[in-house]
Amino acid sequence: MRHLVDQWSRRSSPLHALDARAKLTALLLLLAGISLSQPWWLLADFAFLLTATVVSRLPTPALFKRAAFVLPLSAVIAAVAWFSGDTARAATLLGRSYLSALAALLFAATTPFPAWTAALRSWRIPPALISILQFVYRYMFVIAEEAQTMSAAARARGGFRFSAAAAAIGVLFARSWQRAESVHRAMIARGYRGRFT
Amino acid sequence: MHIPDGFLTPPVWLTLDAISASAIGWIAHRADRMGPLESPTTSRLPMLGVMGAFVFAAQMINFPVGLGASGHLLGGSLLAIVLGPAVAALVMTVVLVLQALLFQDGGILTLGANVFNMALAGVAAGYLPTLLWGRSTIPIFLGGALSVLTSGALVLSQLNLSGTAIAGRPLSIALALFALTAVLEGAITVGAVRAIERLSPQSFHARSPIPFAARAAFASAALALAICGAWISSTSPDALQQFAASVGLEAHPAWPYAPLAGYELGDLSSTGLAGLAFVFAICAVGRKKH
Numbered sequence: 001m002r003h004l005v006d007q008w009s010r011r012s013s014p015l016h017a018l019d020a021r022a023k024l025t026a027l028l029l030l031l032a033g034i035s036l037s038q039p040w041w042l043l044a045d046f047a048f049l050l051t052a053t054v055v056s057r058l059p060t061p062a063l064f065k066r067a068a069f070v071l072p073l074s075a076v077i078a079a080v081a082w083f084s085g086d087t088a089r090a091a092t093l094l095g096r097s098y099l100s101a102l103a104a105l106l107f108a109a110t111t112p113f114p115a116w117t118a119a120l121r122s123w124r125i126p127p128a129l130i131s132i133l134q135f136v137y138r139y140m141f142v143i144a145e146e147a148q149t150m151s152a153a154a155r156a157r158g159g160f161r162f163s164a165a166a167a168a169i170g171v172l173f174a175r176s177w178q179r180a181e182s183v184h185r186a187m188i189a190r191g192y193r194g195r196f197t
Numbered sequence: 198m199h200i201p202d203g204f205l206t207p208p209v210w211l212t213l214d215a216i217s218a219s220a221i222g223w224i225a226h227r228a229d230r231m232g233p234l235e236s237p238t239t240s241r242l243p244m245l246g247v248m249g250a251f252v253f254a255a256q257m258i259n260f261p262v263g264l265g266a267s268g269h270l271l272g273g274s275l276l277a278i279v280l281g282p283a284v285a286a287l288v289m290t291v292v293l294v295l296q297a298l299l300f301q302d303g304g305i306l307t308l309g310a311n312v313f314n315m316a317l318a319g320v321a322a323g324y325l326p327t328l329l330w331g332r333s334t335i336p337i338f339l340g341g342a343l344s345v346l347t348s349g350a351l352v353l354s355q356l357n358l359s360g361t362a363i364a365g366r367p368l369s370i371a372l373a374l375f376a377l378t379a380v381l382e383g384a385i386t387v388g389a390v391r392a393i394e395r396l397s398p399q400s401f402h403a404r405s406p407i408p409f410a411a412r413a414a415f416a417s418a419a420l421a422l423a424i425c426g427a428w429i430s431s432t433s434p435d436a437l438q439q440f441a442a443s444v445g446l447e448a449h450p451a452w453p454y455a456p457l458a459g460y461e462l463g464d465l466s467s468t469g470l471a472g473l474a475f476v477f478a479i480c481a482v483g484r485k486k487h
Contacts, residue, residue, distance in 0.1 A: 031202055031306045035210070069301040070201045077204060077356065080367045093361070096203030101301045104202070108298045116298075126225040128242060132291045135246015140253040140295070147254035165260045166385060169270060170392020172255055173279075177397050180247035187243065 008058055008109040015056040015110045020119035027107045034099050039088065042095045049102050056110050063105060070101035113137055139183075143176055198352050199296065199311050202304030206359040213355070214309030220317055221290050224283050241284070248280060249288045253295075260385055268381045273315055274323025274344040275386050278337060279393055281402035282324040289316035310355055314348040321418050322347035323386075332394075334387055341386030342379035349375035 009016070015023075034045050053060050074097040082090035108116075117130050150168050154160045160168065205213075228241075252272040259267040272292075276285035290312050296302040303311045323344030326336035353363055353371060363371060393400060 027305065031304070032207070035203055035205070035207060035306060067301060073199070074201055074203070077361060080363050081361055083367070084362065084364075093203060097201040097304075100202030100304055100306075104298060104305050105301060126222055128225050128228070129221070129287065129291065131242045132245045132249060132287060133294060135243055136249035136253070136288075136291050136295060139247050139250035143247070143250045143254040144257060147257045151258060160259065160261060162260055162384070163388060165258055166388025167392045168258055169255050169275075169385070169389040170396045172258070173251060173389070173393050173400070174397035176247050176251040176254075177244070177400050180244040183247065184243040 006113065009112045011057065013055060013057040013110070015052060015106075018110075020111050020115040021122060023107055023111055024116065024119050027103055030103050031100050034096050034103065037092075037096065039092055039095070042092070042099060045099050046095075049099060049106065052106055056106065058106075058109055063109065064102070067098060067102040067105045070097055074098065139176075139179070143172070143179075146175065147172055198314070198348055199293070199303030200307045200314075200352060200355065201301075202306050204304075204359060204361060205307050205310060205355060209355055209359050210306050210310055213313045214306070217290075217309040217312040217317060221286065221312065224286050228283050228287065245284060245288055246291075248276065248284075249291050249295075252276065252288065252292050255389075260381065262381060268378065268385075270385045270389065271315075271319075271345065271378075271382055273319045273348075274340040274382065275389050277320045277324035277344075278327050278332065278340060278386070278390055279401055282320050284402070285320045285324070286316050289320060314351040314355075315344075318351055318418060319344040319348040321414070332390065337387045337390050338383035341383035345379040345382045346375060349378070 030045070030048075034042070037045055050060075053063055071094070074094055078090040078094045081093060111119075113134075117134060120133075121127065121130055147168075150172065151160070154164065154168065255272055255275075256269050259269055262268050273285060273289050276288055280288070293303060293308060293311050293316060297305055297308055297311070323340040326339040326343065330336040349371070353368070356363055
């Protein structure tokens with residue numbers, strides 16, 4: 001089980017080939033720009049992102065659809081502004097959050113995970129934090145699959161009752177704990193000395 | 198409750214990014230000093246990483262809450278109770294980073310705000326009751342509930358500071374949702390902690406006598422909340438009135454809450470924050486008597 005973004009980030013295009021540090025810097029600048037953009041500037045931001053998407057040779061509709069994951073929550077907050085009578089503000093908020101999500105997604109979809117953790121390391125992010133990040137990324141799909149199996153089994157038995165779901169969390173925790181211990185032992189046996197190189 | 202990019206103004210996200218970055222940097226540094234995180238044999242890094250993966254997975258398990266609806270664990274308080282607050286803060290930070298980058302759940306520039314709300318304040322609030330009163334049912338429940346309420350109050354106040362005034366009926370709805378989520382999180386946390394006690398009792402961190410640094414951190418958290426509450430109650434009525442005036446709300450009879458807007462917001466969110474600060478203060482005092 002692999003994440004969609006992970007498949008995308010392994011393709012090749014001028015955007016994929018760009019240094020991760022440059023892309024991360026550009027992403028932060030772009031996001032800061034978007035957070036200050038007025039409605040008409042948002043159109044320019046959108047044009048820029050659209051161009052970047054085309055350059056990245058990624059499936060544009062799929063990318064735009066994924067970025068829309070941010071919309072439900074944004075829409076709720078924007079609706080509050082809307083109902084208080086500030087339509088322009090609501091539209092700006094919605095536009096800003098969607099374009100920001102698109103920009104972040106475009107970064108993640110053109111930069112393989114090892115490349116952006118390397119970029120973070122070169123920016124002096126505490127190495128312990130980066131190691132945890134790498135471990136979480138490595139194991140989240142594995143353990144999520146376990147959780148899905150448990151949920152499916154529970155559905156087959158007629159669904160989780162509250163107490164059973166709590167027990168399932170306990171089981172998941174205990175299994176994760178054991179997995180962490182055996183992973184650690186295996187890594188030491190293979191020469192792990194506290195850091196990925 | 199993950200704030201997306203675009204909803205906070207630059208002063209707000211810049212401040213919170215700076216606070217969160219230094220706090221997490223300090224925690225990582227301190228965790229390293231207490232027992233080297235990266236020593237080859239005693240390293241806790243694989244454990245921390247797998248626990249982060251566990252949080253992702255645990256959030257996929259649905260809890261029935263009646264009427265066909267379901268909710269899920271958020272996890273900050275559970276991790277704090279089982280693994281300790283420092284570990285929980287680091288793990289939750291990493292979870293938030295991945296949620297922002299891979300799942301479009303929360304923004305990049307607002308990462309500092311989300312880390313502050315959930316990984317720092319939420320974890321601290323989730324840990325406090327069991328720190329003080331031990332791992333019995335009521336403190337665990339309170340921990341889960343308080344972590345949600347603290348994060349929720351902080352999200353609302355940050356949105357308010359950024360000019361997205363949430364007042365009147367939307368505020369009531371938001372508060373009702375937070376209250377429901379808080380009760381659910383408390384109940385799930387109790388069930389999960391009990392299950393972990395049965396299945397993996399060796400996982401619980403040793404609760405050492407509270408070090409000075411922790412007490413100082415809690416005291417400053419309480420202070421920060423109090424200041425935050427006072428600040429909002431003093432600034433937002435004006436901001437709201439200005440906001441109302443700028444969109445012509447006074448001359449807009451269709452808006453049912455306008456006459457109350459200036460008061461309700463300031464009162465409710467500052468009362469909420471003051472209440473939280475009060476809880477923190479009580480906890481600090483209660484601890485000293487132990």
